[in-house]
Amino acid sequence: MFNFSAGPAVLPKEVLQKAQSEFLNYEQSGMSVMEMSHRSKLYDAIIKDCEQHLRDLMNIPDNYHVLFLQGGASLQFSMIPLNLAQGKKALYVNTGAWAKKAIQAAKQVPGVEVEVIASSEDQNFTYVPEVSIDQVDQNAAYVHITTNETIGGVTYDKLPDCGKVPIVADMSSNILANNFKVEDFGVIYAGAQKNLGPSGVTLVIIRDDLLNKEPIFAPMLDFALQAKNRSLYNTPPTYAIYIMKLVLEWVKEQGGVPAMIQQDQAKAKLLYDTIDQSKLFSNPVAKKNRSITNIPFVTGDEALDQLFNEQALAQGFQNLKGHRSVGGMRASLYNAFPYEGVEALVTFMKAFEVENGGEK
Numbered sequence: 001m002f003n004f005s006a007g008p009a010v011l012p013k014e015v016l017q018k019a020q021s022e023f024l025n026y027e028q029s030g031m032s033v034m035e036m037s038h039r040s041k042l043y044d045a046i047i048k049d050c051e052q053h054l055r056d057l058m059n060i061p062d063n064y065h066v067l068f069l070q071g072g073a074s075l076q077f078s079m080i081p082l083n084l085a086q087g088k089k090a091l092y093v094n095t096g097a098w099a100k101k102a103i104q105a106a107k108q109v110p111g112v113e114v115e116v117i118a119s120s121e122d123q124n125f126t127y128v129p130e131v132s133i134d135q136v137d138q139n140a141a142y143v144h145i146t147t148n149e150t151i152g153g154v155t156y157d158k159l160p161d162c163g164k165v166p167i168v169a170d171m172s173s174n175i176l177a178n179n180f181k182v183e184d185f186g187v188i189y190a191g192a193q194k195n196l197g198p199s200g201v202t203l204v205i206i207r208d209d210l211l212n213k214e215p216i217f218a219p220m221l222d223f224a225l226q227a228k229n230r231s232l233y234n235t236p237p238t239y240a241i242y243i244m245k246l247v248l249e250w251v252k253e254q255g256g257v258p259a260m261i262q263q264d265q266a267k268a269k270l271l272y273d274t275i276d277q278s279k280l281f282s283n284p285v286a287k288k289n290r291s292i293t294n295i296p297f298v299t300g301d302e303a304l305d306q307l308f309n310e311q312a313l314a315q316g317f318q319n320l321k322g323h324r325s326v327g328g329m330r331a332s333l334y335n336a337f338p339y340e341g342v343e344a345l346v347t348f349m350k351a352f353e354v355e356n357g358g359e360k
Contacts, residue, residue, distance in 0.1 A: 001316040001317075001318055002316060002317055002318065002337075002338070002341035002344060002345070003318045003319055003337075004317060004318065004319045004320045004330070004331045004332050004333075004337070004341075004345075005318065005319035005332060006150050006151075006173070006194070006294060006319070006323070006330065006332040007150070007172075007173070007191070007193040007194040007199070007332070008193040008198060008199045009193060009194050009195075009332060009334050009336070009337075010334060010336045010337050011197070011198070011243070011247065011336055012247065012250045012335075012336040014250055015243065015246045015247055015250050015336075018246055019242075019243060019246060026042070027042060029042055033046065033238060033239055033242045034238070034239050036238065038232060038235050038236055038238050039232070043238060046238075046241065046242050046245055047068065047230075047231065047232070047236070047241055047245075049245055050068070050241055050242075050244055050245035050248060051066045051068075053245060053248035053249060053251075053252065054066055054203070054248055056252070057176065057248060057251055057252065057256055057257055058176070058182055058205075058257070059181070059182060060182050060205060061182060061183055063207060063208045063209075064182060064205050064206065064207050064208070065204075065205070065206050065207075065208065065211070065223075065227040066203070066204075066205055067203070067204040067205075067206065067223070067226050067227060067231050068201050068202070068203065068231040068236055068237070068241050068244075069201070069202045069203075069204055069226060069231065069236075070200070070201065070202060070236070070237055071202060072191045072199070072202055073098075073170055073172045073189055073190060073191040073202060074101065074105070074191075075202070075221075076170070076189045076202065076204065077101060077102040077104075077105035077106065078105045078106070078108070078109055078221075079221050079223070080106075080142075080144070080168055080187060080189070081105075081106040081109045081112045081114075081141075082109050082112075082216060082221060083211075083212040083216060083221070083222070083223045083224075084141045084142055084168070084186075084187070084210060084212070085106075085109075085111075085112045085113075085141035085142065086111045086112065086214075087111050088112070088113070088139075088140065088141040089112075089113040089114075089115055089137055089139070089140045089141065090106055090112055090113065090114050090115070090140065090141050090142060090144065091115050091116075091117045091136060091137065091140045091142065091143045091144065091165070092106065092114060092115070092116050092117065092143070092144045093116070093117060093118045093119070093128075093129065093131060093143065093144065093145045093146075093160070094116050094118070094119035094120065094121060094129075095119075095120055095125060095128055095129070095145070095146055095149050095152075095154055096120075096125040096146065096149035096151060096152040096154055097125075097149065097150075097151040097152065097323075097325060098146045098149055098150065098151070098170060098172075099144075099145075099146040099149065099170075102144060102146065102170060103116060103144075106144075115137075115140075117131060117135045117136065117143070118130070118131045118135065120154070124284070125149065125152045125154060126152070126154065126284045126285050126286060126289075127154065127285070127286035127289050128154060128155070128156050128157070128286075128289045130160075131143075131160035131161075131162070132160075132161070133161045133162065133163050136160075136161075136162045136163055136165050137165075138163050138164055138165060140165050141165075142165060142166045142167065142168040142186055142187070143160065143162045143165050143166070143167050143168065144167075144168045144169075144170070145159075145160070145167060145168070145169050145170070146169070146170045147169050147170065147171045147174055147178065147180070148171070148172075148173045148174035148178075148291050148293060148294065149173075149291070149294070150172070150173040150194070150293075150294050150332070151294075151296075151323045151325060151326055151330075152285070152296065152326065153283070153285050153290065153291040153294045153295050153296045153330065154285055154286075154289050154290075154291060155174060155178075155289055155290065155291040155292070155293075156289070157288050157289060159180065159184055166185070166186025166187070166207070166210060167184065167185045167186060168185070168186055168187040168188075168189075169185050169187070169188050169189070170189060170190070171188050171189065171190045172189075172190040172191040172194055173194045173195070173291075173293055173294055173332075173334075174195070174291070174292075174293050175188070175190040175194075175195050175196060175203070176195045176196065176251060176257055176260055176335060177195055177257075177260055177261060177264050177292065177293055177334070177335060178261070179261065182205060185205075185207075186206070186207050186210050187204065187205065187206045187207070187210060188203075188204070188205040189202065189203065189204045189205070190202065190203045192240060192244055194293075194332075194334055195293070195334050195335050195336075196244050196247060196248075197240055197241075197243045197244035197246075197247045198239075198240050198243050198244075199240070200237040200239075200240035201236070201237040201240035201241050201244060203244075204223070204226075206223055206227070210223075211223050211224040211227055212224050219233065220233070220234065247336075250336075251335065254335075260335045261292075263335070263339065264292045264293060264333060264334075264335065265292055266339065267292070267333045267337065267339055267342045268290070268291075268292035268293075268295060268333060270339075270342050270343065270346060271295055271331060271333070271342055271345065271346060272290065272295065274346040274349055274350070275295075275297050278349070278350075278353055279353070279357060280299050280304075280352075280353040280356065280357055281297045281298070281299060281349060281353070282297065282298060282299075282300065283295065283296065283297050284296070284298075292333070293332060293333055293334055294330060294331075294332050294333075295330065295331045295332075295333065296322055296323075296326055296328060296329065296330040297328060297329050297330075297331075298322070298327065298328030298329065299328070299356075302327065304356060305322075305327060305328045305329065307356070308329060308352055308356075309321045309329060311348075311352065312329075312345075312348060315348055317344075317345060317348070319332075320345075331345060
């Protein structure tokens, strides 16, 4: 069985086995991590190690805080304008489903003026729109981008030039799978359930100078308070953070982010080459903006797409069905997804085309 889920997504087998071996008795404590106080020395070592592994892998500068929060990336859609843009303008680039949700949420935050400065909706979100510096109000609080659209399979090939305005990025679906530098962003946030670990914990990396100066009415939504308390203001998602620590250790063992990118590019190339050489399957995304982690494809015939999904499921390909808003198929090839899974998929696709072939 190969799991192509967009999230919660496949985890490294070695991580699951490690967690299994430690499940009842972590570090000879007689306790599971699930049962452990988040104030204990044993758990304090877990959360500190998790942060350090992330700092090592992403080369996070010392003037950035690393926070482990709850509520998913979706809570950050509201939390970021609430903390960073009170009485200010917040700029957004609309590249698809998740960018739209971020925009809609920001518009509901009182005291924030939201402006969409670029959009690819005119071509059904199949490319990343260009943003020039003259489009960026230099008095704005931030420019928000979604570095990889999980549903549409669209990704940034380069960051926009925003001048002195910090870039805030939803990096949920391609964190640890891109070449971006942390110092080029003001804030990076990511739901863990794609490349970092299980659902339940959300990563926020925020630069010191962007922490809110005034307290937020809801302490749980206050970046400065969370940073001051090292993500331990309340009980954090302890087990999810522990699994993230194991995933980050695994990434290090594989050779770090450069090795992950190389593997992900190889997996994506195999699938894209198969799609591009096919007379049946197609991918709508502009080639320079094609995601290496989320790859949608269609036959152009809804009935044929349905047949493909049914037969794929019978062959052991789980969660290949495309998002309901897009249809067709979608293969999510995160860091933990094995190359042989892509090999098996393209073999199946070629056989399916022989049996149900047609022109694009």
